[in-house]
Amino acid sequence: MKTVVNIRVNGVEQKHEVEPRTLLVHFLRDCCRLTGTHVGCETSICGACTVLFEGKAVKSCTLLAVQADGSEVTTIEGLAGDGRLHPVQEGFWERHGLQCGYCTPGMIMMAVQLLERNPKPTREEISHAIEGNLCRCTGYSHIIDAIEYAARKIAEVKK
Amino acid sequence: MIPAAFDYLRPATLDEAIALLELHGADAKVLAGGHSLVPVMKLRLAQPKTVIDISSVADLSYVREQGDKIAIGAMTTHYDIEASPLLRDTCPLLTELAPQIGDAQVRNRGTIGGSLVHADPAADWPAAILALDADLEIAGSNGRRAVKATEFFVGMMETVVQSSEILCEIRVPTTARSVAYVKFAQRASGFAIAGVAVVVDGANKTVSVGVTGVAARPYRALAVESVLRGKVLNRDAIDQAAGIAAEGVEPLDDIHASAAFRAHLVQVNTRRALEVAVSRG
Numbered sequence: 001m002k003t004v005v006n007i008r009v010n011g012v013e014q015k016h017e018v019e020p021r022t023l024l025v026h027f028l029r030d031c032c033r034l035t036g037t038h039v040g041c042e043t044s045i046c047g048a049c050t051v052l053f054e055g056k057a058v059k060s061c062t063l064l065a066v067q068a069d070g071s072e073v074t075t076i077e078g079l080a081g082d083g084r085l086h087p088v089q090e091g092f093w094e095r096h097g098l099q100c101g102y103c104t105p106g107m108i109m110m111a112v113q114l115l116e117r118n119p120k121p122t123r124e125e126i127s128h129a130i131e132g133n134l135c136r137c138t139g140y141s142h143i144i145d146a147i148e149y150a151a152r153k154i155a156e157v158k159k
Numbered sequence: 160m161i162p163a164a165f166d167y168l169r170p171a172t173l174d175e176a177i178a179l180l181e182l183h184g185a186d187a188k189v190l191a192g193g194h195s196l197v198p199v200m201k202l203r204l205a206q207p208k209t210v211i212d213i214s215s216v217a218d219l220s221y222v223r224e225q226g227d228k229i230a231i232g233a234m235t236t237h238y239d240i241e242a243s244p245l246l247r248d249t250c251p252l253l254t255e256l257a258p259q260i261g262d263a264q265v266r267n268r269g270t271i272g273g274s275l276v277h278a279d280p281a282a283d284w285p286a287a288i289l290a291l292d293a294d295l296e297i298a299g300s301n302g303r304r305a306v307k308a309t310e311f312f313v314g315m316m317e318t319v320v321q322s323s324e325i326l327c328e329i330r331v332p333t334t335a336r337s338v339a340y341v342k343f344a345q346r347a348s349g350f351a352i353a354g355v356a357v358v359v360d361g362a363n364k365t366v367s368v369g370v371t372g373v374a375a376r377p378y379r380a381l382a383v384e385s386v387l388r389g390k391v392l393n394r395d396a397i398d399q400a401a402g403i404a405a406e407g408v409e410p411l412d413d414i415h416a417s418a419a420f421r422a423h424l425v426q427v428n429t430r431r432a433l434e435v436a437v438s439r440g
């Protein structure tokens with residue numbers, strides 16, 4: 001039986017009729033047409049589907065859309081504003097934090113949460129934070145550079 | 160990968176949740192953080208007809224002092240435990256273990272209660288809960304009952320929590336800093352192949368040792384505890400005791416590790432955990 005799910009996605013109310021078994025990632029991609037969030041492994045391992053749920057990084061393939069009913073979700077599409085990239089997006093651009101880009105939306109969302117909790121992470125702390133995000137291309141070191149860049153950038157803007 | 164169809168209910172109180180569980184019987188499943196249940200539903204290893212989400216049930220997520228114990232609500236996430244200043248000061252074994260579970264996203268969603276009731280033989284919390292000799296409070300239609308950690312785990316993925324009951328609280332004692340959790344993790348998931356939690360009580364000259372990942376159910380390494388009782392915990396004593404950490408248990412044998420390798424790992428990790436705990440004392 002279908003049920004109405006109402007989620008504020010990137011500040012916009014998204015109300016769609018879905019089955020309770022619909023995964024959040026499919027709600028975002030198929031109902032909201034926000035395809036920036038990727039589906040990689042479907043088995044909760046790769047982190048390509050990471051979004052912010054009430055400000056916390058979660059794997060949207062491991063959440064039912066009904067669990068997020070009445071909540072706030074932020075996806076990669078919600079980061080840039082006024083034609084300006086988010087500092088983490090800018091970091092990935094400037095420091096070559098991606099190659100094929102498959103893991104990138106998830107990596108960026110994870111990094112956004114990390115920098116909110118820990119604005120000045122060490123490289124080791126960054127690696128620990130992205131343990132749930134797999135990248136088959138970069139070898140990670142450029143991703144860590146990108147997140148360090150973003151941390152500096154956010155600190156500068158705050159000054 | 161999509162789960163089989165089910166009805167979804169989200170009760171607001173514990174009584175309502177228990178009444179729904181009674182009504183729907185064995186076809187219903189409690190949903191906490193969903194980080195064990197949703198994956199097994201996607202694989203269709205579990206196909207509940209009704210899913211009862213307890214995330215809106217009031218007052219199941221907290222860490223607070225209660226007499227000389229610390230009470231933790233069953234819906235408290237791994238991250239909230241990791242980040243709890245109260246636990247860092249009073250029960251540091253839990254804040255040391257929490258960041259070793261899975262990854263950051265899993266820790267944001269997964270709950271201590273869900274992990275304990277799921278009773279995956281490779282889950283981390285059981286080692287600490289056993290070493291701390293925690294009390295677990297279970298609510299059902301006949302009221303509440305408390306069980307000891309040593310009585311909680313029945314077998315692989317099986318506990319004393321009945322299908323119409325809800326685990327609501329975990330109570331742990333406060334400890335000194337002389338504790339440690341050492342695990343050998345499965346590379347992809349982070350689950351424990353051999354995880355050992357140790358609490359050294361310097362005043363009473365006792366140690367307690369909880370082991371997970373090694374056998375079908377987590378256990379207290381009682382042989383280790385008994386040879387160390389009253390002893391000075393020097394290198395020799397620790398080496399000798401760690402050597403019997405697998406005594407009386409039948410280690411699991413699967414694609415992740417052979418039984419012989421697990422028996423070896425638990426000895427090594429028991430030694431390491433004891434050394435670390437003693438060095439913090």
Ligand SMILES: Cc1cc2nc3c(=O)[nH]c(=O)nc-3n(C[C@H](O)[C@H](O)[C@H](O)COP(=O)(O)OP(=O)(O)OC[C@H]3O[C@@H](n4cnc5c(N)ncnc54)[C@H](O)[C@@H]3O)c2cc1C
Nearest residue numbers: 189191192193194195196261269270273282283326349350
């Ligand atoms: C990629 C990945 C990696 C992981 N790595 C680790 C790891 O390294 N170590 C580790 O320990 N765990 C790991 N986990 C498991 C994770 O910790 C789970 O969150 C946890 O095991 C289950 O908690 P939950 O709140 O998500 O429970 P759910 O999945 O919601 O529920 C699990 C089971 O318990 C029942 N249940 C839940 N709460 C209650 C309650 N209060 N009362 C009665 N029944 C209840 C449910 O009906 C269900 O059968 C991993 C999970 C994933 C997806």
Ligand code: FES
Nearest residue numbers: 040041042047061
């Ligand atoms: S698609 Fe969700 S973790 Fe891989």
Ligand code: FES
Nearest residue numbers: 099100135136137
């Ligand atoms: S850039 Fe290709 S997977 Fe990360």
